[in-house]
Amino acid sequence: MVARIDDLTRRKSATPASAGRQGRFGAFVKRSWPPVALLAACFVLWWVVTAAGLVKPYLVPSPGDTLRVILDKPGYFGFHTWVTTYETVLGFGIAIVVGVLAAVLMVSSPAVEKTVYPLLLFAQVIPKIAIAPLFVVWLGFGLTPKIFVAVLMAFFPVVISMVTGLKSIDPEMLQLSATMGAGRGQTFRKIRFPASLPYLFSGLKIAATLAVTGAVVGEFVGANAGLGYVILQANGNLDTPVLFAGLFIMSLLGVVLFVLVEVLEYFVLPWHVSRRSDSGAVATI
Incomplete structure (x- = not known):
């Protein structure tokens, strides 16, 4: 029993x-x-x-022709995809570090925010395709100008989302931490930064896709490798299957980066992800 x-x-x-x-x-x-x-x-x-x-097939190739081109040239597309991926990931990583540091500095000093914020907005509204040739002139035809354009594309959503997150703290929570004797450093580590992470990850998802766009835009201006180079060469040769293949791989790269950010968010913020996406399931248990 x-x-x-x-x-x-x-x-x-x-x-x-x-x-x-x-x-x-x-x-x-x-x-x-x-x-x-x-x-x-x-x-x-x-x-x-x-x-x-x-x-006409020369205008829009079939899905089979597009896939066949990729399978017939695995080394060709693999190399150029790797170049664009390297530029994207490196630019994305630099944008995260610089964006988070800039956001912390702006929130810590209202004077800095009032000075820097208009410059950030001004830099964001300038079309990157228009200023990319300047980076090629200044930095050459290597990977550096492509990475720089990727950083510029991904930087703005990172810094804006981080600033919004750092400012979203309940003032009563800050007063409580000050009453309990917490310093600015402790308040930032224990309250401000953890509470800003959901906002930061929202910005990172946008920045991940923009970083791919930035790297390809840099390759459009001047490059001898990368998916942007593949697309330009295919466009000049009127080779639409290769053109569609490059566009498909570029889109797939952006989707993969977006999904990786979401997976990272799930592990870093399980409480936030479960509350946002699984609240209906939990409520039914």
């Missing part, structure tokens, strides 16, 4: 965890299937349009 009661107790205690996992999986599936279905529908429409001959 005692053994049966213990067995029932163990089953009852394990049920919430199992139900929670099932609920989170169900929420993930429910959240993921609409974009997956839309993407699949776009590919089907692309295939139908090309298979029916509604457009």
Whole structure:
């Protein structure tokens, strides 16, 4: 009898965890299937349009031709994808470090914020494709100007989201920490920085995709490697399958970086992710 009661107790205690996992999986599936279905529908429409001959193959290649080009030249696309990935990741990383430091400095000093914020806005509204040639003239045709353009593209959303997060703290919480004798450093480490992370990750998701765009824009201006170089060469040769292949890989690179940021957010801020995306599942448990 005692053994049966213990067995029932163990089953009852394990049920919430199992139900929670099932609920989170169900929420993930429910959240993921609409974009997956839309993407699949776009590919089907692309295939139908090309298979029916509604457009000329030299204008819009079929999905099969695009995939065949990638499979026929794995080394070619692999090398140029690696170059763009290196430029993107390095520029993205520099933008994170510089953006976070600039945001902390701006929040710590209102005078600095009033001075720097208009300059940031002015730099952001300038089209990067217009100033990219200057970076090539100043920095040469190597990787440096491409990385610099990627930094400029990704920097603004990082610093703005971080500033917003650092300013979103409840004033009563800051008063409480001051009353308990916490210094500015302790308040920043224990209250301000953790509370700003959800805002920061929102900015990082935007910055990840913009970093890819920045690297490709830099390659458009002057490069002998990278996906931007592939796209320009294909455009000049009217090779639309290679052009579509470069665009597809570039888009895939941005999606992968976005997903990696989301995965990192899940591990760094599990409480935030579960509250935002799985609250409905939890409520049903």
